[in-house]
Amino acid sequence: MTANILDGIVLGLQFGLLAAGLTLIYGLGGVLNLAHGQVAVTSAMMVAFAIDAGVPGLPAVGLGLLAGGLVGLFLDLTILRPVYRLRGEARVLLSLLLTLGVSFIVDGFLNWRYPMKALTLHIGGGAVEILGVPMRRGSLVASAIALVIFAGLFVFFRFTSLGQAVRSVIEDEEGARLVGIYPKRMLRLILVLSGVLAAVVAVTRSMVTPVNVQSGLSITVFALIVTVVGGLGNVAGALLAGIILGIVNVVAADLIGTYISLIILLGAAAVTILIRPAGLLGVKE
Amino acid sequence: MLEVKEFSAGYQGNDVVHDLGFHVDSGEVVMIIGSNGAGKTTLFRAICGLLSPSSGRVLFDGDDITGMPAERIARLGMRFVSAERHLFPRMTARENLLLGAYPGRPDPETLSIVLDLFPRLTERRGQHAGTMSGGEQQMLAIGRALMSKPRLLVLDEPSTGFAPLLAQATYEALGALRKRGLTVLVAEQQVPLAMAFSDRGYVLENGFIRLQGTSEELAANPGIRSAYLGVT
Numbered sequence: 456m457t458a459n460i461l462d463g464i465v466l467g468l469q470f471g472l473l474a475a476g477l478t479l480i481y482g483l484g485g486v487l488n489l490a491h492g493q494v495a496v497t498s499a500m501m502v503a504f505a506i507d508a509g510v511p512g513l514p515a516v517g518l519g520l521l522a523g524g525l526v527g528l529f530l531d532l533t534i535l536r537p538v539y540r541l542r543g544e545a546r547v548l549l550s551l552l553l554t555l556g557v558s559f560i561v562d563g564f565l566n567w568r569y570p571m572k573a574l575t576l577h578i579g580g581g582a583v584e585i586l587g588v589p590m591r592r593g594s595l596v597a598s599a600i601a602l603v604i605f606a607g608l609f610v611f612f613r614f615t616s617l618g619q620a621v622r623s624v625i626e627d628e629e630g631a632r633l634v635g636i637y638p639k640r641m642l643r644l645i646l647v648l649s650g651v652l653a654a655v656v657a658v659t660r661s662m663v664t665p666v667n668v669q670s671g672l673s674i675t676v677f678a679l680i681v682t683v684v685g686g687l688g689n690v691a692g693a694l695l696a697g698i699i700l701g702i703v704n705v706v707a708a709d710l711i712g713t714y715i716s717l718i719i720l721l722g723a724a725a726v727t728i729l730i731r732p733a734g735l736l737g738v739k740e
Numbered sequence: 741m742l743e744v745k746e747f748s749a750g751y752q753g754n755d756v757v758h759d760l761g762f763h764v765d766s767g768e769v770v771m772i773i774g775s776n777g778a779g780k781t782t783l784f785r786a787i788c789g790l791l792s793p794s795s796g797r798v799l800f801d802g803d804d805i806t807g808m809p810a811e812r813i814a815r816l817g818m819r820f821v822s823a824e825r826h827l828f829p830r831m832t833a834r835e836n837l838l839l840g841a842y843p844g845r846p847d848p849e850t851l852s853i854v855l856d857l858f859p860r861l862t863e864r865r866g867q868h869a870g871t872m873s874g875g876e877q878q879m880l881a882i883g884r885a886l887m888s889k890p891r892l893l894v895l896d897e898p899s900t901g902f903a904p905l906l907a908q909a910t911y912e913a914l915g916a917l918r919k920r921g922l923t924v925l926v927a928e929q930q931v932p933l934a935m936a937f938s939d940r941g942y943v944l945e946n947g948f949i950r951l952q953g954t955s956e957e958l959a960a961n962p963g964i965r966s967a968y969l970g971v972t
Contacts, residue, residue, distance in 0.1 A: 616843070619831070627827065632809070633811075633822065634839055634842055635815040635843070
């Protein structure tokens with residue numbers, strides 16, 4: 456059981472990072488990005504091709520993060536432009552449709568050209584024992600990176616004026632404008648950040664299990680479930696929901712089976728929404 | 741400092757305010773008097789960039805700011821305190837105040853001036869804005885606007901939702917700011933309070949300016965006395 460819980464936390468931190476990007480974009484701009492998983496996969500492929508081309512590990516990862524950020528920027532500058540002209544529900548719906556389209560195009564292209572491509576990063580060294588459970592070094596490195604990034608996000612939003620400005624737009628967009636904050640610039644910044652976060656997940660995930668061309672859809676689905684359970688627009692909620700659902704997923708997979716675990720995950724999400732419609736840490740509108 | 745010319749604005753093609761012209765000079769306090777629905781809020785939202793005017797021009801320090809977005813106008817030094825306040829509810833009073841200075845660094849001297857004006861905000865600095873009382877929220881909204889050291893403060897109904905004593909205190913604070921040379925444009929239904937504090941005023945009725953004059957002239961006007969001052 457301890458092993459399952461530790462594995463669940465490893466997975467949950469990845470879930471949390473994925474959802475953090477998605478939830479911030481939603482909170483800030485009322486945009487749901489269904490191509491989030493494809494951003495991650497694109498970054499993973501960038502790293503894989505860089506390594507194939509002989510680029511050493513760390514610079515290759517750097518290129519992957521850059522790719523993630525650039526895809527985020529690209530989405531902001533292109534297909535999201537018509538979305539920003541709409542308000543409220545119409546905005547959410549159009550963003551769903553357009554980003555779903557992007558995800559199909561990315562998936563289609565990658566499956567057509569590089570169907571067998573996958574990224575696996577090998578972290579050397581033997582297993583490390585934690586609470587009596589031998590853990591793979593890759594899992595530990597991946598989790599440490601996720602924790603450092605969450606700490607960074609916390610510091611950014613709590614202690615920097617730019618982070619405070621981003622929060623203010625989530626809190627009250629009109630209020631933010633009245634103090635001279637440009638909501639569109641904040642949204643662009645967060646789209647880039649969310650792209651980088653998706654790339655980080657792609658990289659850290661590949662230390663645990665291969666990230667292949669077909670991973671995009673499942674990454675998006677996990678990210679969505681965790682986002683909704685955590686509460687839209689709430690990074691701390693994303694972390695909490697990520698860890699809970701990560702543990703649920705691993706335990707369910709172990710007790711019942713991998714294929715059923717997704718159903719259990721969805722069930723857990725549905726129950727949360729029934730009990731707390733705004734999510735674990737969400738606030739009612 | 742502020743000049744509004746032949747100005748009309750409204751919602752979905754229906755103008756609420758029509759062909760308005762008025763001005764605020766540097767160092768002046770000017771009030772817009774009007775009953776509920778006269779168009780004060782529409783006028784202010786359109787001047788401050790939250791709503792596009794349908795015609796006319798707004799000049800701020802001689803620069804044409806007509807139709808500029810609110811965030812740009814705010815950075816030019818004209819700050820609007822909406823009657824709805826638009827604070828950041830899940831951020832502390834202190835965080836709200838400091839964001840007022842964005843993107844600049846909050847000036848400690850300005851912060852201490854604001855906290856001197858509204859001592860209540862010092863007590864509440866760690867509290868989330870959304871959990872504060874209406875009066876405290878109003879102080880916070882004004883304080884947040886002041887943090888940027890604005891040249892023109894535009895206040896929409898600063899006494900709304902206030903206990904009379906608190907409304908009095910807010911106007912006393914504004915009086916102190918005025919002595920420091922702040923220029924203020926204020927819309928108010930509580931006319932006696934605003935009148936004591938302002939130099940000149942305009943009377944807005946059904947979207948038109950019906951009357952203008954110094955506060956003394958307006959206070960002496962029989963129509964104003966019966967309609968807004970409760971004197972018969």
